[in-house]
Amino acid sequence: MKFKNLGTSLFLLLTVCTASANTGVAFVHGTSKQTDALNDYWKSEMVNSVRQGLSNQNNYIVINCDFEQFMWDARAAGCLADQLTQFINNKNITDLVVITHSNGANVMRWILSNPTWDSRYPDIINKTRWVNALAASSKGTPLANAVMQGTVFEAALGWLLGYQNDAVRMQQTSWMAYYNSTWLLGTAGRPALPKGFWNVVGTDVETSIFDGDSYCGGYGLNLGLEITQAWLDSCSDGFLDCSSQEGAGSLWFRDTSRTDGREPLSHNQSRRRCFGLDVILRNDL
Structure with a gap:
């Protein structure tokens, strides 16, 4: 439980304040240029399940930005700040939970880390309760190193990283x-x-054709992640080492400690409705 290190009185105070707040949730995608992240990145069944935890289930936004850019770029952090600000103002959000995936955590962390960079940042920070960072690439990935070196990895990993764009360049370790x-x-x-x-944190990739769990989120994507896992630490989700995912902020949980059947979450599965992740995130609202 996230409050385990706080005093009881502080927990009760925060509970009361949150109960009277107008809570909203924002879904922030990873490295990609999105125009329909609801269907192309998260999938509607994931988003619709999570937002059931809101008192007003219409208080949600799925971000669509160009996260192929450096995190501070106007098309990345600027776009995220613009969409979050509009959401906060239009819905009168006073308590914002941000759910990020992969490089989306870096873009959101840029906003949290640099309040004087943009006039919109302070209000976003003030309204944010916390960020739930799914498979955050906080320390980058060796796979980005390989892609930017122009090796055979570039072709092999294009489907995952988007080739040699600035976001991939930025995620070199x-x-x-x-x-x-x-x-x-x-x-x-x-x-x-x-x-x-x-x-x-996602800790492993499992792809057995005889195991139905391997098909959650798409068997082909998971198979690709199992191949790339060979270039990562033994604890990884096929794209990021666990040490990168745990590199900033605080550990909430590693997948198998909370997921249904103690199943690991591949990098692809951590943005999908797999093994009860959606319910965990829903209850957190």
């Missing part, structure tokens, strides 16, 4: 180490983020 030590908050040795940043 050495580049993220620099950003984490300078521009971004929440990593070891750096100041804490102003709001909670809670990581859900």
